[in-house]
Amino acid sequence: MRAIATLTATLLALSGCARCGAPREQGAPPERWLPASAPFAVVLPELGRGAEQLAALARAARSYPAAGSLMETVDGLRSQLGFDPLDRRGLEAAGFDPARGAALAAGPGQPLVLVMPIADERRFEDTLTRLARDRTGATARGRATSGAVTVEALRKDPGGPPVLAFAYASRYALLATGPSSEDAVRGAAGIAQAESLAASAPFAEARDAAGRDQAALFWAPPASAAVKPVALLRDGLLVGARASDRLLALRAVLPLSPERAVVWREVAGVDRRAGAAELALLPEDALLAARFGGDPSALGRRVGYALPAAARERLAVARVDLSSQLWDQLAPGAAVSLSLAPSFDVAHLSARGWEYVLSDPFRLLHLTFAARVKEPSRLEPLVARLPELARALGFGSPPPAAPARAKGRPARGAAAAKAVAAKAAAPSPPQPPARPLPPGAVRLPWGGDALTVALRGDRLLAAGGPGRFEALLARVEGQGAGYAAPSPGARDLLRDGPGALVLDPGNLVRSARALPPEAYGTGPDGFVMRSLAERFVEPASHLKSIAVRLEVREKAALLDLAIEGEPPQAAEPASSPGPGKP
Structure with a gap:
């Protein structure tokens, strides 16, 4: 469903850790249910930290007048969802587990698959059915079991195509939207461990190069359609993100084949x-x-x-x-x-x-x-x-x-272009004498x-x-x-x-x-x-600054981007009414 996809994509795309340190491991990581071959994947090691960081970014963005439309979108999203996705308590109220990770996989012509950590299945299903009803009119719910996988689908009517489908796996909910959502969820639940992103050696090496303090990871594997047109990225790309209300830090990891690594180290x-x-x-x-x-x-x-x-x-x-x-x-x-x-x-x-x-x-x-x-x-x-x-x-x-x-009111449209061209062709004004060499x-x-x-x-x-x-x-x-x-x-x-x-x-x-x-x-x-x-x-x-640095390691080239801003202005305290006043 669009609302759920928007929520999760926003959290994955903008989140960063509010405090550094390795994420707490609780069972299988969310990328266990993403295929290693997915053209594009996003992994968020801890959902709660992402929510906290997104809240910090939102506070900082409010200091920028140009971000007004973005903040209106965020505020509107809260209203549509019926809970605050930027707060741990809001996530818990919706049934999510903020202490564990989330993930996403997508590709051209493929349905979006979300892996969301669940703390309370009843609350999660209540949230999901309410959003499906309010946003799409889907009120019919059914389930189908194939092997060990039970997939539940929400439809506008019992005989129609699904609006969204979900299944549970190791305290995660696997979700997809659209007519092919049931097959997408069933496929994600049936991914073998050896074929999952969690078992991918290129992903593991790139993640280690990025550092374990990254809060969000964006991954495109070698030969992915997302990076294949760019020769520089032919061995894949991983981008790690972390932030605070004063800093947005991105680290791009470009895995290098042995031959390319020699060239990069020579130039470095x-x-x-x-x-x-x-x-x-x-x-x-x-x-x-x-x-x-x-x-x-x-x-x-x-x-x-x-x-x-x-x-x-x-x-x-x-x-x-x-x-x-x-x-x-x-x-x-x-x-x-x-x-x-x-x-x-x-x-x-x-x-x-x-x-x-x-x-x-x-x-x-x-x-x-x-x-x-x-x-x-x-x-x-x-x-x-x-x-x-x-x-x-x-x-x-x-x-x-x-x-x-030009003097006076400038001409417009074609007349302006002719005026500029005429002045460009006019004789040059006298130039000042050349400085001594x-x-x-x-x-x-x-x-x-x-x-x-x-x-x-x-x-x-x-x-x-x-x-x-x-x-x-x-x-x-x-x-x-x-x-x-x-x-x-x-x-x-x-x-x-x-x-x-x-x-x-x-x-x-x-x-x-x-x-x-x-x-x-x-x-x-x-x-x-x-x-x-x-x-x-x-x-x-x-x-305050926007800085980029190149670093070359044994098997990868790293590009660090740091955007530093002024701290957000403290909100003015509300004035207290006098005695007897409302």
């Missing part, structure tokens, strides 16, 4: 903290900062395979071998950042999209890059040839002019600014945007503060592992709110554009 390198010094050279206002501490030579070989044929041909004509002349000359340790440009133009970006980004990127975002070099003298020839190589690769042609802002640096013009590249000591430095390269040089010389992650969790992820990145919502919000009013256009359309932008900026103001 051996120094887990290489690049930390380069990370400190990034600007304070970075909205996105990333560190790579793996082996550049190994990474470069893989990047080379992905280059378009036309680019490889142009490099060959220019007699450039990126593998030997660039990647092999870099040592482990690199960092890169993006900062919002003060000249960011929301109105024209909305009108022209990627055309505008590619034609004049540093008008929108400023770039800073630093990487460690093995022997600078061997990289100097390639740096000196960069302007020539940029032209060979098509970056040397004059870019389209930056669009001028630092000794040994090369400048690669791009749009209204340029990317400046230079070797300084044992580092390769690059920056795009007015004043960015000079500020980078100052930080290399020990002048000025560099980037610092906005939260302890983000700092932990950034400084460890072969690669990591952090999105800094605080810097994004400060930079966006510092944009001048004309960045959003003029007239009523400018007001609307600014209001739309604020719909994204305001929720970001409640976040």
